Amino acid sequence: MSFPFRWAAGRGLGLAFRDDAVYKAAKKLVANLEPEKLLDAEEAWGVMRDFPGSKRPKPPLTRSWPVIPCCDLSVVVPCYNVAAYVGECLDSILGQSASRTFEVLAIDDGSSDDTGNILDAYACKDERVKVVHQENKGFSGARNKGLDLIRGWGIMLVDSDDKLAPGAIDTLHDRFTDCDYVTGSYSNMSADGRTITDIDCPRNHGGRQWGRLFSREVWRRLEFPEGHWFEDTVINICISPVFKEKNLGEPVYLYRENPKGITANAGRSKKGVDTLLVLECLLGWNEDLGVPFDEKMYARVVGQLGSLVWGRTAALDDYEMRCFFACACDLVGRLTAAGENFAYEGAMRPCDTSTALKTSNYRLWEISIV
Numbered sequence: 001m002s003f004p005f006r007w008a009a010g011r012g013l014g015l016a017f018r019d020d021a022v023y024k025a026a027k028k029l030v031a032n033l034e035p036e037k038l039l040d041a042e043e044a045w046g047v048m049r050d051f052p053g054s055k056r057p058k059p060p061l062t063r064s065w066p067v068i069p070c071c072d073l074s075v076v077v078p079c080y081n082v083a084a085y086v087g088e089c090l091d092s093i094l095g096q097s098a099s100r101t102f103e104v105l106a107i108d109d110g111s112s113d114d115t116g117n118i119l120d121a122y123a124c125k126d127e128r129v130k131v132v133h134q135e136n137k138g139f140s141g142a143r144n145k146g147l148d149l150i151r152g153w154g155i156m157l158v159d160s161d162d163k164l165a166p167g168a169i170d171t172l173h174d175r176f177t178d179c180d181y182v183t184g185s186y187s188n189m190s191a192d193g194r195t196i197t198d199i200d201c202p203r204n205h206g207g208r209q210w211g212r213l214f215s216r217e218v219w220r221r222l223e224f225p226e227g228h229w230f231e232d233t234v235i236n237i238c239i240s241p242v243f244k245e246k247n248l249g250e251p252v253y254l255y256r257e258n259p260k261g262i263t264a265n266a267g268r269s270k271k272g273v274d275t276l277l278v279l280e281c282l283l284g285w286n287e288d289l290g291v292p293f294d295e296k297m298y299a300r301v302v303g304q305l306g307s308l309v310w311g312r313t314a315a316l317d318d319y320e321m322r323c324f325f326a327c328a329c330d331l332v333g334r335l336t337a338a339g340e341n342f343a344y345e346g347a348m349r350p351c352d353t354s355t356a357l358k359t360s361n362y363r364l365w366e367i368s369i370v
Helices: 011-018 020-031 041-048 086-094 115-125 138-149 168-174 233-239 262-268 270-289 295-304 307-312 318-335 348-359 362-368
Strands: 071-079 102-109 129-134 152-157 181-189 196-198 212-215 245-256
Touching: 020 348, 020 362, 041 270, 041 318, 071 086, 071 138, 071 168, 086 102, 086 115, 102 115, 102 138, 115 129, 129 138, 138 152, 152 168, 168 181, 168 212, 168 245, 233 270, 233 295, 270 295, 270 307, 270 318, 295 307, 295 318, 295 348, 307 348, 318 348, 318 362, 348 362
Parallel strands: 071 102, 071 152, 102 129, 181 245
Antiparallel strands: 152 212, 181 196, 181 212
8 A cells, every 4th residue: 555645645734744643643554554665776866866957066175275364254255146135245244343354255156147247346346355257157166166265264155145244253253262163143134135033043953054154174175065956965964063163142144035045946846856965975075084974973864864855855756756765765774884773862753764764664754754
């Protein structure tokens, strides 16, 4: 018997599994069903990698920067068709009443609107602004170009439709002690910039590169994986497990709600499979860099293959989703092939996600990720 909860029942009914009582009842039903045969891993990986735009990013590198930094901070701003917003963004950076010296590296990533001209005008008015025009390489390619060119001791990454809060640079820099990077809180900003709302909980997610100040050594051998969505997964998988973070409660960043952005539209595109492909890539980088795969890293992997998947993969049909799951099981199996029986300790659903991935139980995984 097959009961694909998410697709046969529809997403509206699927959301009912967020209710604990409904979830437990569905979990009991799943336990009484005959196990399904897992799709062949080779076939499944072929399907995942055959989606348009999916490719393997290049491996990590080692950057050569000035031995003695030329300024305190380098602020990298990737820009693509943001003529409506980039002026506000640059004003928020250049208008900082900071006691530290900084440069702004604005990367025009093949914009077809007036973005490049606006950037050039800012560079003519303020020597702190350095502009690079390049063919379109995506957000990762633009950020990586900026990282290649930094001359500061510290690095900040600012998206070109967002803004720095007043005093952000000094707030982060003043608290940069006994750590490798500092993470500030943020406020949500409406698309028109008129409404600003502070988040009502601590910032505790591993992704999102903005609102942070990094020591440049964090990025010496790392970059953003090009060719994939969800490139900020590099923070959770490659940076957070290795480098020491300090968290602040003060908002330092204004995040603009963008109805046209990847976050808002991931579920409408087959590119949602990148949540799996970028994870595979970054775990490979960790192996190259000698980062051990331990129980904490296993928990991060379960997190990436759990509830995040629900919203990102809504465009996949039932067969494609089963391919996704087969690949996820294969990846977890390869990572734990040395015999480590990592246990996931925590909330019920992530624990069930872990069990499903280890036992190739598609039905259990299907309801646990809602």
